[in-house]
Amino acid sequence: MDTFTGRRRICVAAVTRGMAALITVGGLTAGAGPVDCATLQVLSTWDIQYREQERFPEPVKTVKKDLYVLSTPYRFVGCGVTVNATSTEFAIKASSTRALLDVMGGQWSFPFYGVERRAGQLAYTNAARILINLPDGLMNTAVKVSGYAVRPYLPRDAIMAVRADAGKLQPLLYDGRFRSVTVDSKVKTLEITVKSSRGVLWKRMRLDVANSTITFTKESDFPVK
Numbered sequence: 001m002d003t004f005t006g007r008r009r010i011c012v013a014a015v016t017r018g019m020a021a022l023i024t025v026g027g028l029t030a031g032a033g034p035v036d037c038a039t040l041q042v043l044s045t046w047d048i049q050y051r052e053q054e055r056f057p058e059p060v061k062t063v064k065k066d067l068y069v070l071s072t073p074y075r076f077v078g079c080g081v082t083v084n085a086t087s088t089e090f091a092i093k094a095s096s097t098r099a100l101l102d103v104m105g106g107q108w109s110f111p112f113y114g115v116e117r118r119a120g121q122l123a124y125t126n127a128a129r130i131l132i133n134l135p136d137g138l139m140n141t142a143v144k145v146s147g148y149a150v151r152p153y154l155p156r157d158a159i160m161a162v163r164a165d166a167g168k169l170q171p172l173l174y175d176g177r178f179r180s181v182t183v184d185s186k187v188k189t190l191e192i193t194v195k196s197s198r199g200v201l202w203k204r205m206r207l208d209v210a211n212s213t214i215t216f217t218k219e220s221d222f223p224v225k
Contacts, residue, residue, distance in 0.1 A: 037079035042103050044110040044216065045201070046090050048076060048083060068201070069122070079103075090202075091215040097134070100212045108132035113201040114153040127153035127200070128178075130160075130192065132207070143187050146180040147172055158196040159222065165189055169223060195222040 034053040042048045046068035052061045067074055067085040076083040080095040081103050094100035101108065110132075114125035133144040145162050160173035164183035172181055172192065183190070190207040194200055204220035207213075 035078050040079050040081065040103055041105065042076075042081065042083050042092050043105060044205075044214075045113065046085070046216070088219065089215060089217050091213060093211070093213040095212065097209060097212050100214060104214070108134060110205075111150075112147070115199040115201050117199075124201070125153045126150050128173075130172075132190070134209070142185055143183045143190070144180055145172060145183070145190070145192070147178040149178065153198065154200075155197050158194070158198070160192060160194050161223070163191045163193070163223070169193075169225060193220060193222055 036051045036053045040048075040050040047064070047066060049062070049064045052063065054060050065074070067083075067090055070085055070087050074083070074085040080099055082093045084091045084093075092100065092104065094103055108131060110130045111126055112128040112130055114127040116123050116125075128147055128149050130147040131145070133142070133146075143164070147160070154173070156176040158173060159171070160178075161169040162172050162181040162183070163169050164187045167183070170181045170183075171179055173179075188208070188210045190209065192205045194203045196203075202216040202218055203222075204215075204217040206215045206217075208215075
């Protein structure tokens with residue numbers, strides 16, 4: 001379904017071992033049950049999901065959390081991953097870029113959602129997809145950012161821009177058309193900023209390659225230059 005209320009379906013991809021996790025909600029910290037790290041998924045759609053390790057004969061517990069509509073801060077630490085979320089920002093940190101990629105679903109391909117309130121509920125529209133091509137060896141030595149529209153949600157005057165490190169802004173979405181942006185393969189930080197007259201899931205994404213951290217911000221001023 002392309003336009004819907006409620007939350008989005010989460011796919012499962014492999015991570016690593018199982019271990020206990022610490023979860024902090026609203027300043028209070030409690031240990032979660034032992035997490036089956038192979039099921040841990042933390043997605044760009046502001047969702048976290050995992051299964052607790054099996055404890056036969058008890059039923060296996062699946063934990064799902066929508067981090068987009070938080071009223072108090074949330075923090076998860078486990079499986080080599082740290083997740084921090086507030087009502088305005090969502091950050092995922094892993095032990096390496098590869099580990100960050102794995103826990104986010106196995107590929108640098110992000111659904112970009114439109115968000116509007118309809119009949120008192122948030123409605124989400126699968127508007128576009130953003131792809132980041134990071135170097136992975138001899139066959140891929142450049143960093144390329146691209147995207148494409150999935151549904152005609154974004155207005156024609158919507159803009160997306162890419163900035164690598166402290167470099168200049170480069171157009172990713174401009175004049176109603178997605179373009180490809182190529183940056184230096186040794187990039188340390190990659191930012192995507194969004195300007196749209198219709199509501200969107202986030203307006204700023206910052207990938208800190210050097211520290212294996214990705215941060216999404218709901219509202220952010222579009223840079224002047």
